[in-house]
Amino acid sequence: MESKYFIVIDDKDQNKVINEGIIEKIRRDIPSIEYGFINLGLREFQTKEHLIDIDKVLERFVQLTDQKHIDLIACDYEFEGEKINGLDIIHSIRTLNKKVPIMLYSGKQDDVLKPIFQKYEKNKKPLEVFEDIKVLLQNNFDDFVDRPNYPNEIIRQIRSSKGDLNLTLLKKLKEQENLIFKSLFPKFEGQTLKQISNQVQKKTIDGIEFSEELLEQVISYLIKMN
Structure with a gap:
């Protein structure tokens, strides 16, 4: 049975919005969500100063994603009274x-983008504008949507996600994470599948080589069986 798992990050309680606006609507198509x-x-x-502690957020994120395949993360952009934002x-x-895949959402999309273009209109310095845009791109989020519409966008992306080969590999490795790897790729001999999936997920050199080697072995097997 197909299963889906997503994470929402916000400074306001979103449980009602998520359950009524997403889960109830999509469960008919994907019961295991x-x-x-x-x-x-x-x-x-x-923190003690009542500001967001990113280390604590990451700790919770690790707990929520342990032994789970994540299909999507949706994160609010602005947090009330905070110096940091969703990009951080x-x-x-x-x-x-x-x-x-990560979706950023905001009820004030114009406020995020206006300063960039206002800087250009005022100073006419394309390089400064380019640097601001580059910061947005370097954070590597996949979509930026209007806050009221983020539940519908989550539904759309969850339904349309076909998954790529690397994500499928990660999911399968984590399903048997305690098994010990013994052959095929000497660098990973003696490691658990969980340790290997971490290397693949972090896109280390060994993780990339392992994925490529595994694909080559599968293709070779299919050719022999043809």
Whole structure:
């Protein structure tokens, strides 16, 4: 049975929105759908000064994603009374997972983009504008949507996601994570499948070589069986 799992990050409680606006609508098509929610407004994710503690957020993120394949992350852009924003959260998540699709949403999309173009109109310095745009791109998020519409966008992306070969490989490795690897790729001999999936997910050199070698072996097998 197809299963889906997504995570929402916001500083306001989104459980009702998620359950009524996403889960109830999509469960007819995908009965096995689950979500994780990180409420940045809770004290457990804040410093003594009541500001968001990114380290605590990442710790919770690791807990929510342990032994799970993530199909999508949706993160709010602005957090009330905070110096950091959704881009900072995404940047930190990308240190742990470079592959998962991430959607940024905001009720003030114009406020995010206006300063960039206003700077150009005022100073006429394309290089400065380019640097600002580059910061947005370097955070490597896949979509930027209007806040009221983010539940519908999650549904659309969950339904349309076909999954790529690398994500499927990660999912299968994690299903048998305690098994010990014994052959095919000497560099990983003696490691558990969980350790190997971490290398693949982090896109290390060995992880990339392993994925390529595995694909070559599968193709060779298919050719022999043809």
